[in-house]
Amino acid sequence: MLERHEIEAFLTLAEELHFGRTAERLTVSTTRISQTIRKVERAVGAPLFDRTSRRVTLTPIGRQLRDDLRPAYDLVRQSFQNAVAAGRGVTGVLRAGYFGSDAAHVLHAVSDTFRLRYPDCDVEIVELQLNNGLLAMQTGQVDLELTRLPAVHPEIVGGPVLFTEPKVLAVPAAHPFARRESVSLEDLAEVRMLRNPSAMLDSWDEFHSPRHTPSGRPIPHVPGADTFLGMLALVGAGKGVYPEGGRAMRYYARPDITYVPFNDAPPLQWGLVWLRVRETARIRAFEQTARLVVPSLPVPPAA
Known part of the structure; x- marks a missing residue:
């Protein structure tokens, strides 16, 4: 099984066909690249590159390995970058759940401001029912919920109380x-x-x-x-x-x-909650926006 740095060294050399440029791109020495490629060739059991004083070329086995590895490596790298963007960046889609029309009114007001502050992140408002609040977060149907507190559970964390009602x-x-x-x-x-x-x-x-x-x-x-x-x-x-x-x-x-x-x-207290293991920059940004928006919202009068 090849390690990540061995795959990177092989694919970069297969692209550059030059040990010096490969070493510069990977910020290591040419000696380290040579040692790594020899190790990969020993693992494969055949030469992957033809080396002369004038040029470096791929052998047929080297070309086959490059063609097989490149798509899989690019997919893994893109998947990791997507995960980093989801965890650290306020991009993509945030799904916010609610119970009842009164909570929906609050979430829509927060979402309007959130979209202005973070135009690269959209918000989907999802209606939940009494029997699926925790499950909706565990299955990824929603990222967070506006709910009546308390919400005491080992998996759940949340922000401060946003508003109260009698x-x-x-x-x-x-x-x-x-x-x-x-x-x-x-x-x-x-x-x-x-x-x-x-x-x-x-x-x-x-x-x-x-x-x-x-x-x-x-x-x-x-x-x-x-x-x-x-x-x-x-x-x-x-x-x-x-x-x-x-x-x-x-x-x-x-x-x-x-x-x-x-x-x-x-009085009843309302706040945003989410799963500890699924906390992202999107969730933190939405919760911070809610702190700013909700206190300024008018309190609906009684019917």
Whole structure:
């Protein structure tokens, strides 16, 4: 098996047909080139070059090896350069995922500024569902996601909180809670909460759909849906309640659902997250752009 420097020496000499120029291109001595070529010829078992005092030419075996090696070597080198560009350069395509129309509004605003700052990098906005957030990053469907925090997982890292919103409870319009001005976390023991898909992060699920009230009372859970719109359909049909962010009052107003504010729940926090092993310059640049853009965005009023 040939090593990289041996392949480079052979292919460069096959192109230059001159030991001195080959040594200059590879920034080594002509002696080193001669030694390397002799080593390759010993490995092949036949001369690769005819050497005279006047010129250097390829032997038939040398030409065959050059023709076989060159395309593969160029492909490997280009693949490596592509990887370097993806890791260090803000070029190519960045895919950003989101859950819900409110998050999409934020991502599009960030993307508009990002494209102005980095014209060589395009942004694709991808809608995700409740059951495929982590999987979408693991399979490369998206590079990063705008999601509600916390997102605690060994593979995931993220930037700071970009914005917050009050927490509300989506209840059927005919539910007794719908006539209240507010509800408390303790009230959740008296309702059936729709359960998030099993694909959700445990930290996310427990924070947003807890199993117990702050005093320790159990909160009944019933099967939910794989999509947010599916969850709202279940709420509207009277199958359960679902905790949400206050922006839903504007983006997802429905006649069969009432959003009741919590009076004791901390605000929901939103931020960008991505996989640690897939972090690139594109991701870092997009996250930095989001820090600049999001604080200046107007907060949507309640419906």
